[in-house]
Amino acid sequence: MAKTILQFIDSNGPNWSPDWGKNENAQQEFDKRVKSLKDFLEKYKKIHEEFRFSKDISNYFKIDSEEGYIEMLIDTKEILIPENYDNFLSKFFASDVGNNRGAGMGHSPFDDEFYKDLFNIFKDENNEVYTEIYVGVSGNFDGAYEESVSFKEDGLHWEKEEELDFDDGEDVFESHGYCQDCGEELWSSEDDTNISKTREGYCFLCESK
Ligand SMILES: [Zn+2]
Numbered sequence: 001m002a003k004t005i006l007q008f009i010d011s012n013g014p015n016w017s018p019d020w021g022k023n024e025n026a027q028q029e030f031d032k033r034v035k036s037l038k039d040f041l042e043k044y045k046k047i048h049e050e051f052r053f054s055k056d057i058s059n060y061f062k063i064d065s066e067e068g069y070i071e072m073l074i075d076t077k078e079i080l081i082p083e084n085y086d087n088f089l090s091k092f093f094a095s096d097v098g099n100n101r102g103a104g105m106g107h108s109p110f111d112d113e114f115y116k117d118l119f120n121i122f123k124d125e126n127n128e129v130y131t132e133i134y135v136g137v138s139g140n141f142d143g144a145y146e147e148s149v150s151f152k153e154d155g156l157h158w159e160k161e162e163e164l165d166f167d168d169g170e171d172v173f174e175s176h177g178y179c180q181d182c183g184e185e186l187w188s189s190e191d192d193t194n195i196s197k198t199r200e201g202y203c204f205l206c207e208s209k
Pocket of ligand 1 (some may be wrong): 179180181182183184202203204205206
């Protein structure tokens with residue numbers, strides 16, 4: 001069984017606002033996008049039933065009329081596959097144009113029309129959608145990467161930025177001799193240890209013997 005973990009690192013989903021400072025038609029353009037987004041949510045209001053999502057997809061979209069922007073929300077730090085199949089985001093992020101993610105998501109993405117519809121709501125004058133999405137991708141397979149995700153008309157494009165090496169982390173283990181009972185090496189790191197706090201020279205398993 002494939003297991004995949006996506007960890008979102010300081011990520012912002014697609015968002016759009018008109019140029020409020022310079023564009024005299026800003027309010028008109030904003031109202032138009034808000035209407036497009038509402039039409040989109042109406043068109044796809046049944047998909048949470050179809051795919052058995054835990055929440056209606058309208059929960060993932062924010063219309064802020066005060067500040068004047070619309071945004072798709074990434075409301076979680078982490079998606080676990082298969083545990084979070086019922087999360088809309090697990091299907092949204094299944095898109096992988098060019099097949100670069102390097103990890104399966106256990107189910108297929110939305111169809112092309114869905115991504116295209118959404119792209120058109122958030123695209124700017126350069127035909128790009130503004131996002132900042134960085135994801136740690138790992139699972140029960142070799143290799144873990146930090147990847148960036150961009151949103152284009154045909155779906156999501158993943159790019160490996162950096163290999164994550166969990167064995168070579170910042171945890172430095174310091175040795176403190178050996179337990180006087182069981183002979184286990186006593187060690188400590190920045191946030192963990194096996195040394196007894198109450199009995200000097202013993203590991204915590206042997207402290208009360
Ligand atoms: Zn011991």
